[in-house]
Amino acid sequence: MRVRTLAIAAALAAASAGLSVTLAPTASAVTTTADDFNGDGVADLVVATPGATVDGITDAGSVTVLYGSADGVSPTRSATVTQNSSGIPSTAEYGDRFGSTYATGDLDADGYTDLLVGAPGEHMDFSSDSFGSLTVLWGGANGLANGGTEMDSPIAGSVWESEKDFAKKVVVADLDGDGTVQPAVLSRNKLWVYDDLTGRTAPTGAKYSHWFSGYVEPQTLSAGDFTGAGRAQLVVTGSQSCDDTTDCQHTGVYTWGAERLDWASLADPSAGASGENEAPTVAAAAGDIDHDGYTDLVTGHIPYSAATTGEYSDAAGFLYVRYGSAEGLGAHRTATLDQDTSGVPGVSEPGDNFGASLAVGDVTGDGYADVVSGVPGEAVGDVTQTGSVALLKGTATGLTGTGAQTWHQATSGVPGAAEASDWFGSAVRITDVDGNGTADVTIAGKGEDVFSGSTHDGADWVLRGSATGLTASGATSFSEKAFGITYPDVEFGSVLGG
Secondary structure, X not given: OOOOOOOOOOOOOOOOOOOOEOOOOOOOOOOXXXXXXXOOOOOOEEEEEOOOOEOOEOOOOEEEEEOOOOOOOOOOOEEEEOOOOOOOOOOOOOOOOOOOEEEEEOOOOOOOOEEEEEEOOOEOOOOOOEOOEEEEEOOOOOXXXXXXXEEEOOOOOOOOXXXXXXXXXXXXXXXXXXXXXXXXXXXXXXXXXXXXXXXXXXXXXXXXXXXXXXXXXXXXXXXXOOOOOOOOEEEEEEXXXXXXXXXXXXXXXXXXXXXXXXXXXXXXXXXXXXXXXXXXXXXXXXXXXXXXXOOEEEEEEOOOOOOEEOOEEOOOOEEEEEOOOXXXXXXXXXXXXXXXXXXXXXXXXXOOOOOOEEEEEOOOOOOOXXXXXXXXXXXXXXXXXXXXXXXXXXXXXXXXXXXXXEEOXXXXXXXXXXXXXXXXXXXXXXXXXXXXXXXXXXXXXXXOOOOOOOOOOOEEEEEEEEOOEEEEEEEEEEOHHHHOOOOOOOOOOOEXXX
8 A cells, every 4th residue: 555655855865676766966056057956067867667566566666867977878877766666655556657758947946957757557545446646755965866756637636536647747847927837737537736845845736727628638748938938838739529520629728827727729730631639648748939939839640540560650750840939839830840851861761650759858959959760660671660860950940851860870980789679769868968068868768679589679879969969979778787687578668758
């Protein structure tokens, strides 16, 4: 049964049996670098494994933080945390799937980034249903070694409520414009928005909530200052039943208001086109691509009409960009890009799943946010579904295919070998883990086989950014073996954010 204490421990003394904790060196100063848990001025990296086995308990979940340095990241500077770790206010149980999603931000405004980890399968003491929970791991001079605070669903204490899967998605952003970030959380059918977390204590309830009708199934959650208002707005996408036979796509923008969340809907990318409403959003990410001061939204789409064959459907996939402006997302400019866009290597082919995962950040250090798109169904030669990633660059005129790059395990300098169903690119993240001003790209391949006889062990790769784009120089990769974990088929490091 889950222990529901919310006390903050002084430190994480150890991880659960078989999982490693190697704390990073004490930082000398507090900085405001994004994703910097220990305040040393260099961003850190989190790879999450919701399917991890913990003390023999399957699907309990874990998160591993690798501390950044001038040399990048290494398993020798890392800590793996589970719900059985000392100071974590819970207990690992079957099906919790701790690490199914995560977000980062300085919630207590102390100069250290904090980590929020979702466990949508968490059960309540009185029920076997998956109500879900969110755990905040507090950053400090020694990294994520300051205990945690648990946030349960605001309605989880009621035996009459049926809302499940709290913390299936989470983001952190300054939603009210007061200079301090707050969490926003999706459950199965609700959006929860919180006020500032003060005193490292769990809130008794959400500031605002929005219920999606039974016809909407929210899937992605993003945040950014899309209108230049000095505060972030939220974007939720998901499928929406239009009638008995058709699924449409819901895209809503939610803004902190005086008494509630104000919201407005956006047109679907495929509206009015052949195959209308057959392009659900499977991924979303935000950043200022054209460096005009407004955050832009990038979404990845895989058409419904595709037949499912194995892990990924037979669709090619595409990206849709809504550029921010004072009048709102996409009010003046939108763009659609795929592998047939001029300059993008390769061609759009059935099963590629271009856009299945997305990240936005400045890989080249020129001030324009770039976009990394996972293409996990990509074939390389005759090796099917080995996967790849594509880097598309930001410019003053927006996202372009010019100068785009494609990387996979058959690319010279990338560790490993291209094998069938590796799904390289199943998740991506952009983080400057060496602190040199050009952000680096982490790539998950959830189908990578590491142990004999298994097929879903999972692994991660880090490619360095440079002024010209991604480079194989200094490239590294790691699987669970590097952290002393030996459970097969858990898809190690398969989650790289929300």
